[in-house]
Amino acid sequence: MSGKREQWNSRLGFILATVGSAVGLGNVWRFPTVVVQSGGGAFVLLFLLIVIIVGVPLIIAELSLGRASRKNVVTTFSVLAPRTKWWLIGVFSLITVFIILSFYSVIAGWAVIYFLGSVLGIFTGLDSIGLTAINQQLISSPTVPVFGQGLFILLTVVIVLVGVTGGIERISKIVMPSIVMILLVLLIRTLTLDGAIEGVIWFFRPNLALINFNTALDALGQVFFSFSLGMGAILTYGSYLSDEEDIPKSALIIGVSDVGIAILMGLIVIPAMFVFNIEPGIGPAVVFVTLPAIFNTLPASIFWSSLFFVMLAFAALTSAVSLLEVTAAYIVDQIGWSRKKAAITMGLAVFAFGLPATLSQGVLAHFTILNFSILDFMDFITSSIFLPVGGLLIVIFLGWVWGTQKAVSEIKKGSPRFALAKIWSFLIRYIMPVVILYIFISGIIG
Numbered sequence: 001m002s003g004k005r006e007q008w009n010s011r012l013g014f015i016l017a018t019v020g021s022a023v024g025l026g027n028v029w030r031f032p033t034v035v036v037q038s039g040g041g042a043f044v045l046l047f048l049l050i051v052i053i054v055g056v057p058l059i060i061a062e063l064s065l066g067r068a069s070r071k072n073v074v075t076t077f078s079v080l081a082p083r084t085k086w087w088l089i090g091v092f093s094l095i096t097v098f099i100i101l102s103f104y105s106v107i108a109g110w111a112v113i114y115f116l117g118s119v120l121g122i123f124t125g126l127d128s129i130g131l132t133a134i135n136q137q138l139i140s141s142p143t144v145p146v147f148g149q150g151l152f153i154l155l156t157v158v159i160v161l162v163g164v165t166g167g168i169e170r171i172s173k174i175v176m177p178s179i180v181m182i183l184l185v186l187l188i189r190t191l192t193l194d195g196a197i198e199g200v201i202w203f204f205r206p207n208l209a210l211i212n213f214n215t216a217l218d219a220l221g222q223v224f225f226s227f228s229l230g231m232g233a234i235l236t237y238g239s240y241l242s243d244e245e246d247i248p249k250s251a252l253i254i255g256v257s258d259v260g261i262a263i264l265m266g267l268i269v270i271p272a273m274f275v276f277n278i279e280p281g282i283g284p285a286v287v288f289v290t291l292p293a294i295f296n297t298l299p300a301s302i303f304w305s306s307l308f309f310v311m312l313a314f315a316a317l318t319s320a321v322s323l324l325e326v327t328a329a330y331i332v333d334q335i336g337w338s339r340k341k342a343a344i345t346m347g348l349a350v351f352a353f354g355l356p357a358t359l360s361q362g363v364l365a366h367f368t369i370l371n372f373s374i375l376d377f378m379d380f381i382t383s384s385i386f387l388p389v390g391g392l393l394i395v396i397f398l399g400w401v402w403g404t405q406k407a408v409s410e411i412k413k414g415s416p417r418f419a420l421a422k423i424w425s426f427l428i429r430y431i432m433p434v435v436i437l438y439i440f441i442s443g444i445i446g
Contacts, residue, residue, distance in 0.1 A: 007240050015250060017172040017318065018237050019257045026226030026319065027262040028179075028312055029107055029287050032269035036286060038218045039210030040202045044266070046211065046219035051259055053435055055223045057427045058391055059234055059251040060411065061398050066238025067247070068410045072330040073232030076239070080402045089393045093232035094327060096386040098346075100231060101323040102354035103378040105156075108316035109148030109358065111309055113138055114288055118305035123292040128276040131289045140362035149358050150351060152313065156320045157347035160328055161340055171321075175314040182311050183261065185304075186268045190275075190294055199271030217443025220436065221383035226258055230390030233322040236329050243413040248420070268294070287312075324350070384443070392436045399429035 008014040035043050069076040074090030081087075117123060117138070123131060138144055159171060190196055224230045241247075269290045272278070276293045278286070295305040324346060331342035356364060360374035369377040398407055404425035412418050 007242055011245065011250075013170075013173060014237070014241065014245065015253055016176045017322070018234065018250070018254050019172075019176055026222070026228075027258065028265050028315055030225060031222060031262040032266050033286050034218055034222050035203070035266055035270065036273070038215050039207055040270075041204050041206035042208065042210040043215055043219055044203065044263075045206040046216055047222055047262075048259070050216075050219050050223045050435075051227075051255060053427065054220070054391070054432055055227050055229065055258075056251050056255040057424055057432060058229050058395065059227060059254055060248055060424060061394060061407065061428060062229065062232075062234040063238035063241065063247045063251060064407045064410045065394070065398060065402075066235040067241045067243070067245070068406070070239050072239070072333045073235055073326055074330055075333060076235060077397065081397070084401070086397055086401060089390070089397060090232065090330075092386075092393070093230070093235075093390055094330060096231045096382055096390055097233070097323050097326045098350065098353070099378055099386070100225075100382050101320060101350050103357045103375055103382075104316070104320060104323070105149050105153050105350060105354050106145065106358045106375060108152045108313060108320060109145055109150075110139060110288060111148075111313040111316055112152050113144055113148040114292075115306060115309035115313055118292075118295075118302060118309050121302050123296070123305060124301055125296060126292070128278045128289060128293050131292050132279070135288050140365065142359065142363050145358045145361070146355065149354060152316070152320070153347050153351050155317055156324050157343045159317065159321050160324045160343040171314070172318050175311065175318055179311050179315050180261070180264075182304075182308055183264050183268065186291070186294060186308070187264060189298060190268050190272050193272065193275045193294075193297065195275045196271035199274035200267060202274070203266055203270045213439065213442035216439045217384055217388075220388055220439050220443070224387035224391055225383045226262060227255070228319065228322060230387040230392075230394065231323070232326045232390075235394075236326045237322065239329075246415045247411050248415050248418055248424075385440075388436055388440045392433060392440070395428055395432045395436065399425075399433070404428055 008017070065076055065080065069079045071079055072090070073093045074087050077084075077086040077088075077090050114123075123134065126134065162170075191200070228234055238247075269287060272290045272294050273286070276290070278290055278293065291308060292305055295301045295308070298304050324343065327346045328339060328342040331337050331346070332339055335342075337345075356367075357375040357378055360367070360376075364374060367374065372380055398404065407428075408418065408421045408425065411421070418424075
């Protein structure tokens with residue numbers, strides 16, 4: 001296609017949009033859930049280590065690849081390594097994104113339903129037992145979660161239709177600051193509840209006996225999932241960057257913001273679970289039971305519950321938009337479709353593919369894959385397999401095919417004083433491939 005590629009209107013807009021892509025449900029829903037299931041402080045410790053060694057360096061890598069090519073996730077590799085088969089990394093990323101968005105929209109649909117339920121006051125006055133029961137009723141219904149999923153995908157498509165600056169950037173500037181403000185209010189309330197300190201201690205105290213390769217694989221998968229790495233989302237956002245953008249500084253801000261919101265969410269949900277004696281084994285529903293329990297201790301609980309879940313839905317929206325943008329950008333660039341046709345077609349495909357996951361908590365509850373529900377299987381195969389493999393391939397490509405020297409030259413366009421260039425190059429070429437591959441293989445066979 002001809003024409004100049006769209007760019008972000010402002011650095012703040014880019015940062016907030018990319019943080020929005022990274023934060024989403026990966027932090028607000030998945031992080032506290034995985035922490036509870038993976039040993040508390042032991043998991044948090046590994047998560048932070050992997051963020052430093054893998055997460056932030058890989059954000060820099062993906063942004064530099066995207067800006068160097070100014071193309072979609074498939075064409076990037078064709079442009080930077082012509083007449084090779086490395087473009088298959090982009091195809092792998094497209095498949096990964098499609099699966100993630102299909103099950104991600106299911107959880108996001110729950111947030112939509114909980115917003116509507118909060119407005120109607122159906123959670124008001126219920127204790128943790130009542131909240132657990134009503135959660136099961138809602139997500140196992142044959143129609144309610146399908147409605148939530150469909151409405152969420154419709155909103156995602158509409159924003160992608162508007163474009164990068166008019167849709168993605170604009171909504172991110174509103175949503176991300178609002179989420180932080182609401183979470184801070186919830187944090188203050190949670191920490192003032194009797195017994196909350198016990199949960200805080202459990203959250204931060206690493207039990208070294210619980211650290212194993214399965215825990216490490218969970219932490220690695222969480223870093224990739226919550227940072228939107230290995231799926232082409234950050235790379236695609238990088239393709240809209242100007243040469244003046246300071247990529248290392250932006251990557252650090254994105255990483256710190258992502259980790260900060262994850263820790264903030266953990267400090268809200270996990271202490272509250274101790275206070276209200278909520279069963280850790282309820283899995284992904286943990287946020288949808290724990291938070292309403294907190295809201296019921298606040299004055300104007302309907303207001304706070306409604307406000308949080310609409311913000312949760314919008315947080316999920318910023319991530320879903322970045323994922324749909326990966327596929328839409330490819331179709332617009334390569335096939336020549338209009339943005340409208342690409343977004344609507346992919347939205348319908350995602351909805352159809354995600355329906356089994358939506359129904360896996362109800363009419364398809366007895367259907368399992370390797371002892372996983374359909375929803376949990378899609379989560380596992382993407383976060384624990386596809387994303388680490390995608391990230392590994394990107395690291396190998398940048399370090400050994402395109403070359404870290406070219407990457408550093410690209411980075412220095414906006415960051416002439418990239419003081420950590422040698423350390424970053426060493427991490428990309430030698431440390432990250434070994435760390436990702438070792439954790440991945442050990443976790444899978446373990």
